Amino acid sequence: MFLASKKVGEKGRVIGVYMTPEMVDRARKAARKGNYGNVEFRLGEIENLPVADNSVDVVISNCVINLSPNKKRVFEEAFRVLKPGGRLIISDIVLLKELPKVIKESEQAYVGCISGAALKNEYLRLIKSVGFRDVNVIEESHFPVDLMINDSIVKEYANSIVSVTVYGIKPTNGSGAKCYGL
Numbered sequence: 001m002f003l004a005s006k007k008v009g010e011k012g013r014v015i016g017v018y019m020t021p022e023m024v025d026r027a028r029k030a031a032r033k034g035n036y037g038n039v040e041f042r043l044g045e046i047e048n049l050p051v052a053d054n055s056v057d058v059v060i061s062n063c064v065i066n067l068s069p070n071k072k073r074v075f076e077e078a079f080r081v082l083k084p085g086g087r088l089i090i091s092d093i094v095l096l097k098e099l100p101k102v103i104k105e106s107e108q109a110y111v112g113c114i115s116g117a118a119l120k121n122e123y124l125r126l127i128k129s130v131g132f133r134d135v136n137v138i139e140e141s142h143f144p145v146d147l148m149i150n151d152s153i154v155k156e157y158a159n160s161i162v163s164v165t166v167y168g169i170k171p172t173n174g175s176g177a178k179c180y181g182l
């Protein structure tokens, strides 16, 4: 998960959050190699972001939230760290229909970002429930699960597994009454 403060140019700052020390180490090395002085990496989990309240302008995440068993908590954390008027832009895997037990319990399908995915409507409901407004799916595409996991049952459900990009905004007055548009 990435959290950006101000416009990410020379004066902006980016915080990358990784769950394992190995990933933090690797990211720091890559940033040094690329000479990116305005990026820092912190060890932490998306359910407990190591970031202060109301401190970032944008939260970006790609294909991580599906792995969390507590998605509501993840959205609460994103909401907490965003400044009023701050934006959430996440890309993730969601489901158009429930998966059968055999896929839900498959480790391979979990690691492949499928078993942990929520139903699309429930995912959007959770984002709204923690206070985000103007919640919209801005892109939706087929997720090539049939190419990634060679399993006949997974292939059968391939059309119900999609990749979405979702936008939301933290209202400026905290009550949800006043929102910014895109």
Ligand SMILES: C[S@@+](CC[C@H](N)C(=O)[O-])C[C@H]1O[C@@H](n2cnc3c(N)ncnc32)[C@H](O)[C@@H]1O
Binding pocket: 001, 017, 018, 019, 020, 023, 044, 045, 046, 047, 061, 062, 063, 064, 067, 068, 113
């Ligand atoms: C499918 S990868 C996506 C990685 C990256 N966002 C990208 O776009 O390449 C999922 C990542 O989520 C991390 N992850 C899983 N659960 C997490 C959690 N609760 N908190 C933080 N990171 C988590 C895993 O360690 C893994 O690096």
